[in-house]
Amino acid sequence: xxxxxxxxxxxxxxxxxxxxxxxxxxxxxxxxxxxxxxxxxxxxxxxxxxxxxxxxxxxxxxxxxxxxxxxxxxxxxxxxxxxxxxxxxxxxxxxxxxxxxxxxxxxxxxxxxxxxxxxxxxxxxxxxxxxxxxxxxxxxxxxxxxxxxxxxxxxxxxxxxxxxxxxxxxxxxxxxxxxxxxxx
Amino acid sequence: xxxxxxxxxxxxxxxxxxxxxxxxxxxxxxxxxxxxxxxxxxxxxxxxxxxxxxxxxxxxxxxxxxxxxxxxxxxxxxxxxxxxxxxxxxxxxxxxxxxxxxxxxxxxxxxxxxxxxxxxxxxxxxxxxxxxxxxxxxxxxxxxxxxxxxxxxxxxxxxxxxxxxxxxxxxxxxxxxxxxxxxxxxxxxxxxxxxxxxxxxxxxxxxxxxxx
Numbered sequence: 001x002x003x004x005x006x007x008x009x010x011x012x013x014x015x016x017x018x019x020x021x022x023x024x025x026x027x028x029x030x031x032x033x034x035x036x037x038x039x040x041x042x043x044x045x046x047x048x049x050x051x052x053x054x055x056x057x058x059x060x061x062x063x064x065x066x067x068x069x070x071x072x073x074x075x076x077x078x079x080x081x082x083x084x085x086x087x088x089x090x091x092x093x094x095x096x097x098x099x100x101x102x103x104x105x106x107x108x109x110x111x112x113x114x115x116x117x118x119x120x121x122x123x124x125x126x127x128x129x130x131x132x133x134x135x136x137x138x139x140x141x142x143x144x145x146x147x148x149x150x151x152x153x154x155x156x157x158x159x160x161x162x163x164x165x166x167x168x169x170x171x172x173x174x175x176x177x178x179x180x181x182x183x184x
Numbered sequence: 185x186x187x188x189x190x191x192x193x194x195x196x197x198x199x200x201x202x203x204x205x206x207x208x209x210x211x212x213x214x215x216x217x218x219x220x221x222x223x224x225x226x227x228x229x230x231x232x233x234x235x236x237x238x239x240x241x242x243x244x245x246x247x248x249x250x251x252x253x254x255x256x257x258x259x260x261x262x263x264x265x266x267x268x269x270x271x272x273x274x275x276x277x278x279x280x281x282x283x284x285x286x287x288x289x290x291x292x293x294x295x296x297x298x299x300x301x302x303x304x305x306x307x308x309x310x311x312x313x314x315x316x317x318x319x320x321x322x323x324x325x326x327x328x329x330x331x332x333x334x335x336x337x338x339x340x341x342x343x344x345x346x347x348x349x350x351x352x353x354x355x356x357x358x359x360x361x362x363x364x365x366x367x368x369x370x371x372x373x374x375x376x377x378x379x380x381x382x383x384x385x386x387x388x389x390x391x392x393x394x395x396x
Contacts, residue, residue, distance in 0.1 A: 105254070105258045105338055105339070106316055106317040106318075106337065106338035106339075107316040107317045107356075108316075127316065128315055128316035129315070129316075145356065146317075146355065146356035146357050146360060147356050147360060147365060150356060150357060150360045150361065151360065151361065151364075154217055154221065154361075155217065155221045155222055155225070155357060
């Protein structure tokens with residue numbers, strides 16, 4: 001609770017620390033995931049916008065409480081079928097993704113993506129706050145910056161990653177797999 | 185630091201006692217975890233990577249050697265960086281924590297940056313502008329003897345003819361338990377616990393005797 005509340009309350013302040021005339025419009029951009037409302041000069045700022053709110057918007061939407069149906073892989077029949085086809089099994093996929101996440105050096109994110117041309121699934125890392133680009137559609141992402149887990153898990157990344165598998169929003173993931181950006 | 189010559193492994197010892205010595209600027213809890221988990225993990229992983237590297241060299245397996253390079257760079261860099269860091273911190277109430285302990289260095293700082301405060305402001309700005317994980321360093325160019333402020337990303341060490349004088353860890357684990365995302369307060373506080381005595385030694389004498 002503390003960790004996500006902190007991220008929710010601190011994130012807008014982080015963005016508002018940007019200087020320039022567009023600062024006042026940033027608070028609106030956090031609740032509105034549409035990037036088209038960003039002023040042009042801010043949209044060109046690679047690090048903070050559009051990457052930062054975009055990644056977080058994608059992240060919050062791909063989490064769900066553990067006791068909901070959305071948190072069950074059964075909510076994503078087409079996606080889990082594709083996962084089994086590519087990775088052998090759901091567990092094989094989880095192990096591979098977990099290995100990639102734990103191998104990340106420094107700050108960054110791990111993503112399940114779909115190649116928009118070939119429709120193939122892949123697991124990719126983006127460093128720092130780099131967004132998923134280049135013809136790849138993010139299906140779900142996992143934040144591996146220390147702030148995502150440190151207050152609760154200290155440096156025990158493995159426990160954080162093992163736990164997060166219980167709260168992936170497979171319903172959102174299915175939507176993104178089938179429908180492009182899932183409305184983001 | 186102890187190098188076990190027989191097995192070739194490196195050991196790291198906690199250099200601070202007590203761990204609360206740097207309070208209130210860095211909490212004892214952070215020091216405990218930072219030493220015994222983060223730095224220790226770099227040492228353990230470095231030992232494993234170098235043992236594998238020795239084997240790959242013996243077997244003439246170039247592909248395996250290349251495969252190990254990132255692990256050696258990351259964990260070796262982590263070990264170097266943290267070793268330098270612990271040595272360039274001192275409790276706030278000691279003489280080592282006063283810039284007056286570094287007369288030659290502070291003279292050079294004033295010459296380059298206008299004043300000690302001007303230097304602090306510039307270094308602080310660089311640290312707060314770091315995106316992602318990394319370190320900020322005051323360095324001396326070994327050829328020109330010029331001072332400079334540089335960033336290294338992740339656990340990259342200071343290389344390339346630059347001698348580190350002191351470093352500041354900007355990974356979130358260095359401050360998050362105490363300051364959350366308030367990096368500015370962490371950086372402002374750490375100026376009270378820089379070990380200027382160690383910094384002077386490094387400025388004058390090369391690597392200041394750091395043996396890993």
